[in-house]
Amino acid sequence: QVQLVQSGAEVKKSGASVKVSCKASGYGFNGYYMHWVRQAPGQGLEWMGRINCNSGGTNYAQKFQGRFTLTRDTSIDTAYMELSRLTSDDTAVYYCARDHPSSVATFDSWGQGTLVSVSS
Amino acid sequence: DIQMTQSPSSLSASVGDRVTITCRASQSISTSLNWYQQKPGKAPKLLIYAASTLQSGVPSRFSGSGSGTDFTLTIGSLQPEDFATYYCQQNFNTPRTFGQGTKVEIK
Numbered sequence: 001q002v003q004l005v006q007s008g009a010e011v012k013k014s015g016a017s018v019k020v021s022c023k024a025s026g027y028g029f030n031g032y033y034m035h036w037v038r039q040a041p042g043q044g045l046e047w048m049g050r051i052n053c054n055s056g057g058t059n060y061a062q063k064f065q066g067r068f069t070l071t072r073d074t075s076i077d078t079a080y081m082e083l084s085r086l087t088s089d090d091t092a093v094y095y096c097a098r099d100h101p102s103s104v105a106t107f108d109s110w111g112q113g114t115l116v117s118v119s120s
Numbered sequence: 121d122i123q124m125t126q127s128p129s130s131l132s133a134s135v136g137d138r139v140t141i142t143c144r145a146s147q148s149i150s151t152s153l154n155w156y157q158q159k160p161g162k163a164p165k166l167l168i169y170a171a172s173t174l175q176s177g178v179p180s181r182f183s184g185s186g187s188g189t190d191f192t193l194t195i196g197s198l199q200p201e202d203f204a205t206y207y208c209q210q211n212f213n214t215p216r217t218f219g220q221g222t223k224v225e226i227k
Contacts, residue, residue: 035216045156045164045207047216061215095163103169105211106154110163 002026004096004111011117017084020114022096029077030054033099035107036070036081038092046092050105051079086118122146122210126219132227139195141222143208148188152212155184155193158221159204167206168193198224 007021022034035050049060051070058070067084079096094114097107123146133139143153151171156164166175168184171191181196195202203226208219 044220045209045218047209047218059214063215097163100166100169103154103173103211105214105216106166106169107156107164107209108166108169108175110165113163 002098002109004098004109006094006096006111006114009115009117011119012086014087014118014120016086016118017082018086018116019080019082020094020096020116022079022081022111024053024077024079024098027098029072030074032101033104034070034072034079035097035099035105037095037097037107039095039113040089040092043092048081048094050099053079083116086116088118088120090116091118092116121215122149122212122217124208124210124217124219126206126208126222128222129220130223130225132225133198134227135198135200137198137227139198139202139224141193141206141208141224143186143191143193143219145189145191145210145212149210149212151187152210153184153186153191154209154211155182156207156209157202157204158207164207195224 003025005023033050036048069082072079096111098109100106100108125144127142153171155168158164172184183194205221205223
């Protein structure tokens, strides 16, 4: 079965960067986009961007342009997100989510989430 | 960006009730609308995609309808495991945007 396993919780200082991994299994990693969605404490869901796990091509939400980078390593079926110049507003749970095979930008499988806490 | 507005923000209902949640888009999105369920401390779960297609494994008491700007998620007979927060999401264009959520609580 499809499984996405994310790296553990992170605590960072303002101004630092964080890198979160998402290890995929149970399907052909190269054949899908991987998206990243975040959720601030008690808040709703916010789409951040996506990566084509085959070509490495990316699309980012304008809000995060310039400090958000998605990469992948096809040799180990793992996607990564890196967010730099962190502020307290970046405190959130970050999720990776796979594209549905029949519906673009429909998230049919999710990682368990990674809490990133940013303190000043 | 396309704004997605859900109503109500929260509701109280009893087991067995029929529950309807509405999602409105700020512009026409055809049927590019998905619904997710999220329980506390858990990742969201896809329920409905393309406005009305039930995701594999999701109980048939969940249904979706609508097109253009107005959409509805219906739970035919609320079960104890359905108490959760529900989100709509448009996949018509980028950035993909979500509604603010509707929390379904026990009456």
